[in-house]
Amino acid sequence: MKEVNLDLFFDRLNYYQLSLAAFAIAGLFGYSLLSTAQRKNEAVRLSLGILVVVACYELIGTFVGAQQIVNNWVYNLFNSHVAAILFFLLLRSFLKRKSHKKMVNILIVLFLLTSLVLHLTGFVHYNDSGEYISFLNTVLMLCCCGLYFIELITLDEFLDVDPLREFSFWASTAILFYFSSSFMIYISHKYLYTHHLDIYYMVREIPTNMTLLCNLLLCMGIYSPLIKDRFKLEIIHV
């Protein structure tokens, strides 16, 4: 039986994985301090879910990679599917119109069905670089963000709020930026990795830093009700 290589795993841990783990722990700690009513907030729950999932799959991915095993399946499963669905659900929680919520549900089902069909027909493999699935979930995610922004500029409920103080606005913007900036990198992942490794490592910093920014924002979303209660200061309204 092959021995578990923990040394390489620890060697490969850098600021990215450690920061994500720190965000997840901070999120769990913040969530434990929230009141029962605050914990019921869908956006807070989903933010915590995303923090934990992202930290877990990055650590699993690093661990699997450290064992000299191809770790693409970890990212294909968790990043492209689990985390993506959590992001879909987070965006859905920001929507006010029932028809739009229904649309997001349809997009989730559509995404899962397409992914299933692509995998079953062998068009994509669970351990490939995941360009098609990334392309699909990015396009659908941009549609969901579009729904949120349409509501922002058309619904009367948003007239009384300052979007710059709303968690939903910043989270949607972060998701929009994360997915749109990572879009080209994910779909050119294989090409860059094969032909231009130096550029691959350079552009990989974009989704890496966007993930950190996104998770920092979600963490702030969990702490915002706490800060409001303790210091009577509302940085962003969740």
Added chain:
Amino acid sequence: MNPADNQIYIIIFSTLFLGGLMSTFVVAMVFIHRQRQAQNRQKMDQMRAEFEKTIRNVEHEIHQETLTQVGRELHDNIGQLLSLTKLNLNSPKPEKQTEGREYLDKIIKEVRALSKTLNLDWLESVSLDDFIRQQLEKIQSTGFCQTALESDGSYLELSKDQKLVLIRVIQECLNNAIKHAQPDRIDIRIAKNNQSRRIEIQDDGAGFDPSKASTGSGMFNLKKRMETIGGKFYLTSEVGKGTHITLELPF
């Protein structure tokens, strides 16, 4: 430049382009939202000004109506009573003089009651039901037509502005019925359902064709007034079949 370099530039530029596009999109969304907020504020200010104007007009009209009523009362009631008093007090008979003094007491009471109506504060103390009852009693006492009020008390709680507008609209509806419809009977029914409370004014008078332009502006004013307090105004009428008016106000 070799094809591989081209592809790298395409990837980098596409990434930058998408990022730029998204930034522009988000900034545009915030800008549009801010513009909408400003437009909404302007609209709200306009609506508030219109509401205040309507309330001022309503108060003025109620004043005018009250003055007309006071004038009528002074001429028809107090004037008559004073003449009777003068006659009785001039009489040498002691019983007539006693009667004259009784008339004087009655005049004092009538004048006091009348002076109260000159100030709009009486509107705050009177409920809408009481107001409608008084109006219907006045109509009936003139022998103009029979009246009836049926109420479940759902309009007992109203803000001053809502009460003012409703009073004015009801006064206008009753005036119109008396002036133009010559009904034998006017019925007012106040009731509520789950979402709203309704006042239904029904007369069996001449009726009219609501689509005619001459009647349209009056209805439009009443409708607009109801809208300023968040209510609705419905009218159905047919020549020879009376008129049915519904005033609806949400809870």
